[in-house]
Each structure stands twice: as C-alpha cells, then as structure tokens.
Amino acid sequence: MKRLVAGLAVIGLVLVLGTNCKKTEEETPGPEQTLPTSLHGTTYGMKYWYEVAQPQGFIQYTNIPYDSLGCYHCHIDVEEYGCSQCHETPGDKPAADKCYACHGREKKESMFYSDVHRDAGLVCADCHKGEEVHGDGNHYNTMYVSPHEPKCEDCHNPSDLPQHAEHAMHLNNLHCTACHAQAVISCYSCHFQSMTQYGIKLAYGVLKDWLFLANNPDGKVQAAILMPLEYGEGKTFMAIGRYVPHTITKENARHCSDCHDNAAAHEYLETGEIVCTWWNPDSARLEHLTGVIPIPPDYQTALKFTYMQCVSGCDDPETAQWEPIEPQGVTNAWQMLDESCEPLTREQIEKLAEPH
Secondary structure, rough: OOHHHHHHHHHHHHHHHHHHHHHHHHHOHHHHHHHHHHHHHOHHHHHHHHHHOOOOHHHHOOOOHHEEEEEHHHOHHHHHHOOOOOOOOOOOOOOOHHHHHHOOHHHHHHHHOHHHHHHHOHHHHHHHOOOHHOOOOOOOOHHHHHHHHOHHHHOOHHHHHHOOOHHHOOOEEOOOHHEEEEOEEEEEEEEEHHHHHHHOOEEEEEEEEEEEEEEEEOOOEEEEEEEEOOOOOEEEEEEEEEEEOOOOOOOOOHHHHOOOOOOOHHHHHHHEEEEEEEEOOOOEEEEEEOOEOOOOOOHHHHOOOEEEEEEEEEOOOOEEEEEEEEOOOEEEEEEEEEOOOOOOHHHHHHHOOOOO
C-alpha cells in the first residue's frame, strides 16, 4: 500500500511539472508572435500621443489621421521583412545603427555627447532587449506604461553605489538622470506640413545643452524632453515627457550649483516666466537658455518659446528658409501625459533657487 501511495505521488508530481512546463512554453511566445502587436510593431506609442491621448495631440491642428501620415513606416514588419530590419542574422545583437534608422534623437545624442555606457562599448540592445523590444503579446499605449522599460537599477544596485553626501541626500527623491545626464536634445520647430505634403522630416535645427526637470510617477525628479511642432498659420504645439537621455556621465556628474541657486528658478520666482527660446534679430538666429530648467506648475503660461516656421523651400532641408512666428513666446497647445510626468511644484522650484 505504501509503495502504491508513493508511486501515485511521483506520478502526480510528474504530471504537475509536465503541465507547468507545457504551460510556460505556451505563455512565452517568440518574437514572431509578439512583435506584430508590440510598440515597435505598431508604432502605437506615436499614434497614442498624436491622436488618442488627452489632452488631445497634434491632430487637433492637422485633422489628418495618424495612419495617413507615413510615420507608421518605421514599424517593424515581421511578415514582410522577417527579422532583417533589426538583425543581420536572426538572434544576433543588433548594431546601434540599426536602431538609429528610426531613433533619430538617440543618433543625435551620440554625435554631440559622450555616454558612459556607449563609451564602454555597450549598444542599444544591451539595455533594451527581450520583451521590451519584441513585446510580450499585450497591448500598451506607450512605453511609459510597459512593465519592461529598463531601469538604471537593473544594473546599478542602489546599495552598491558610492557612499557620499550627494547620494545620501538625493537618492530617494531624484532619478539618476537628474544628476547624471549631461543634457537633453530637442529637434526644434518640427515643420509638420513638410511631413503631410512632402513626406519628409524638417526641423529648424537641434537645440542642446539644456536639461528640463519634471516629476515622474514614482515621485522622483527626472530629466524631461520637449517636442515642439508648428503647422503653418502660426499653429504651435509643445509635448513634454520624461526621458532617459543617452548622455550619461559617471565621473563628472552634475554639480550642486547647476541646480541650486538656479538662474531659471530665480527668473520664474521673480517674473513668473522662464524665457526658454528667443529670436535674436542682430544675429538672425534663434537663441536658447542652457543648463537646468525646471518645468513649473503653470508651465502653459510660464514657459516662453519662440517657434520658427518654414516659409519657402520646405520640401528640402537644404533649401528651407525660416522665420520666427509672431507673436513670439506663445504656445497654442500643450500636452503632458499623466503617465509620463508632472510639473515641479512651486515649493520644489523655491528649493532650487536656494543657495547650495
């Protein structure tokens, strides 16, 4: 009898393990199954920002559906191209240039700034891999709500970080990028009519050497990115989202004086405004603020940007002619998604204005 019971127990264990193994295989489909519904496969993150999310995206000016824009051409089409859009051979680690084909901002970062990870020989796929890139079979509106977005802590255990005053003071309320990102880059005044009329990306230029700060959903201050657009007839739009710049430095992290006793914070507290970009008629160039710039709670009226509009030759970046949109300093519509970030509070800006 004991042998019978023991035998039945073993059989039961084998059945359970066998069932679990089979179930695990069924629950982990390969890239061929998950890519078509992933953010890379659908580019739905861009569609969500442009057409779906509230406050409403840039479609309010163009009235052109996302699927008619041509942006979707960046999506990975497994059925037509297989894996070759990203991989030289299936299963290899894609080279950075493969990613840069669609991720232009990251390519620009590599042109202007060093990055401790890039300098060490790492490529995009060393951090962005697996279910984040290939998808997991679920639909996500943006990368901000995906559980697979990589975090600094995936490789850098907070308990192993150097013990010094800056980490002790800020580790719980600052995201790593607030101190370790050198800057963010903005492709400024993207002329959206060039996309709708000629199918080309056209911007006034690249603005760099600034770093915007916002609160992320984890309650930490993080670097933020701007996307300024214009669509003829003076229609201007600014989207703001949290961002992890690929401009990370280790040895020469941001100094206390970069954030504390901050000039932009002082300007805001004294005037209620932060003039971020302006037209210089003497040099006939757009100029901009540099350094750390806090995004204030009333950013829709406080942040002042002068936008540029293409007035001729807009079908070719080499022939495009630009002039400032009047009145200067006015943004017609803003978009900051709750799942991405929130502005700093006045109390936080007051702390930035204090001497360090």
